[in-house]
Amino acid sequence: MRMSRSRQFLAFVALFAALGLFCGPSLAQEGGDLPTSTRTGSKTGLKVPRFVSLKSDAVNVRVGPSRQHAIAWRYVRAGMPVEITQEFDNWRRIRDFEGAEGWVFHSLLSGVRTALVSPWDTDKKPVPLYRDARADAQVVTRLEPGVLGRVDSCDGSWCHLEGDNFDGWIDQNLLWGVYPDETFQ
The missing domain is CATH 2.30.30.40 (SH3 Domains)
Structure with a gap:
C-alpha cells in the first residue's frame, strides 16, 4: 500500500532537495515543516495548515510539486484525512497520520472532513x-x-x-x- 519507512526517508530527503532546486523562494516564504501559527495559503487564501480528505482511491504522492517529480507512493483509499501544510501553484504538500509528507495535485483533495x-x-x-x-x-x-x-x-x-x-x-x-x-x- 505504501513504501517502507527507509524509502519514505529517502523520498523526504529528495523532496527537500527538489524544493530547493526547483521551487525557489516562493515556497520558502510559506513557512517550515510544523507551523507554530496559522498562515494563509498562497494560492487559495485558505488557512494553512488545514485538514482535508483524499477524493480518490488512487492518489499519487510525489516528491515535489509537479508531474515531473517522482511518485513516492500511492494512497488507495478515498476519504483518508490528510493535512495540507503548504501550497504551490496547483499542488498541495500533505502530511498523513504517520507523519509522511509529499505533494499531490489539488483536484485529488476534497474539503469533506474525515x-x-x-x-x-x-x-x-x-x-x-x-x-x-x-x-x-x-x-x-x-x-x-x-x-x-x-x-x-x-x-x-x-x-x-x-x-x-x-x-x-x-x-x-x-x-x-x-x-x-x-x-x-
Whole structure:
C-alpha cells in the first residue's frame, strides 16, 4: 500500500532537495515543516495548515510539486484525512497520520472532513461513541483504532462522527483529522 519507512526517508530527503532546486523562494516564504501559527495559503487564501480528505482511491504522492517529480507512493483509499501544510501553484504538500509528507495535485483533495479514530493506539483498545456530546451519555458503539469516519461538526471537545453503521459523538482528542479545540459546523 505504501513504501517502507527507509524509502519514505529517502523520498523526504529528495523532496527537500527538489524544493530547493526547483521551487525557489516562493515556497520558502510559506513557512517550515510544523507551523507554530496559522498562515494563509498562497494560492487559495485558505488557512494553512488545514485538514482535508483524499477524493480518490488512487492518489499519487510525489516528491515535489509537479508531474515531473517522482511518485513516492500511492494512497488507495478515498476519504483518508490528510493535512495540507503548504501550497504551490496547483499542488498541495500533505502530511498523513504517520507523519509522511509529499505533494499531490489539488483536484485529488476534497474539503469533506474525515478523521481516523486514534490511529496511534498500538493496543487497539476500542473507543466509545456516544449518543450525545457528553461522557455520561449512552454508548452507541465502540470503534476500533483506525476506523475512518466523516466529521460534520466539532465543538472544541466533541465531534460528531458518522460512517458505515455508526453515528454519534466522540471525544475530539481521540481523532486524527481535526485539531485540538477546533470548532466547526
